[in-house]
Amino acid sequence: EAEVAQSPRYKITEKSQAVAFWCDPISGHATLYWYRQILGQGPELLVQFQDESVVDDSQLPKDRFSAERLKGVDSTLKIQPAELGDSAMYLCASSLGGSGMSTGELFFGEGSRLTVL
Amino acid sequence: AQSVTQLGSHVSVSEGALVLLRCNYSSSVPPYLFWYVQYPNQGLQLLLKYTSAATLVKGINGFEAEFKKSETSFHLTKPSAHMSDAAEYFCAVSPRRWGNEKLTFGTGTRLTIIP
Numbered sequence: 555e556a557e558v559a560q561s562p563r564y565k566i567t568e569k570s571q572a573v574a575f576w577c578d579p580i581s582g583h584a585t586l587y588w589y590r591q592i593l594g595q596g597p598e599l600l601v602q603f604q605d606e607s608v609v610d611d612s613q614l615p616k617d618r619f620s621a622e623r624l625k626g627v628d629s630t631l632k633i634q635p636a637e638l639g640d641s642a643m644y645l646c647a648s649s650l651g652g653s654g655m656s657t658g659e660l661f662f663g664e665g666s667r668l669t670v671l
Numbered sequence: 672a673q674s675v676t677q678l679g680s681h682v683s684v685s686e687g688a689l690v691l692l693r694c695n696y697s698s699s700v701p702p703y704l705f706w707y708v709q710y711p712n713q714g715l716q717l718l719l720k721y722t723s724a725a726t727l728v729k730g731i732n733g734f735e736a737e738f739k740k741s742e743t744s745f746h747l748t749k750p751s752a753h754m755s756d757a758a759e760y761f762c763a764v765s766p767r768r769w770g771n772e773k774l775t776f777g778t779g780t781r782l783t784i785i786p
Binding site for chain 1: 705707712713714715716717720761763773774775776777778779
């Protein structure tokens with residue numbers, strides 16, 4: 555069964571350091587999402603890609619966060635510098651996106667748990 | 672803007688009892704609605720989805736949900752709780768437009784099963 559791959563699963567860093575998360579979506583999925591989930595809350599969208607283009611990054615803190623999907627396949631989310639409040643689970647998801655077969659379902663990876671000390 | 676409200680951040684039921692998790696949505700157009708389940712330190716797994724076919728939707732693990740437009744609700748139920756159902760459950764809404772499957776999630780309901 556096709557899955558969304560994410561790495562690393564767990565990351566501990568000190569504040570002011572740089573961190574990066576990687577996501578490989580399900581093959582053929584044009585749309586890729588990065589969500590942030592703070593402990594005890596629902597996931598919140600950070601950025602949405604359609605192929606290699608950013609569709610929505612209105613909630614991405616652009617002073618410290620960046621995301622790219624250069625070839626329209628895998629994606630990297632970077633935080634520099636990390637702050638204590640960035641401690642959260644970072645979830646990647648993908649969907650068919652823009653296809654007549656799409657029913658709105660997102661497929662999620664297992665997430666990357668970030669702890670900032 | 673679309674949103675969902677989940678009533679009750681924590682729900683406890685006895686093993687074998689009915690599970691009822693509540694979700695109300697707000698949308699100017701008929702939306703897609705979803706229930707996802709999340710186990711500790713895991714990603715989200717789709718339980719079921721409503722995309723304008725039957726209003727009673729059956730999902731995995733014996734869960735089902737009914738779309739009620741008059742009540743703007745999409746409550747999740749399971750007739751008999753099992754210990755393995757203990758998890759966090761999220762209701763989510765998505766606009767009914769091709770190429771825009773952006774999900775907006777509720778705050779979640781943690782389900783505890785009492786032996």
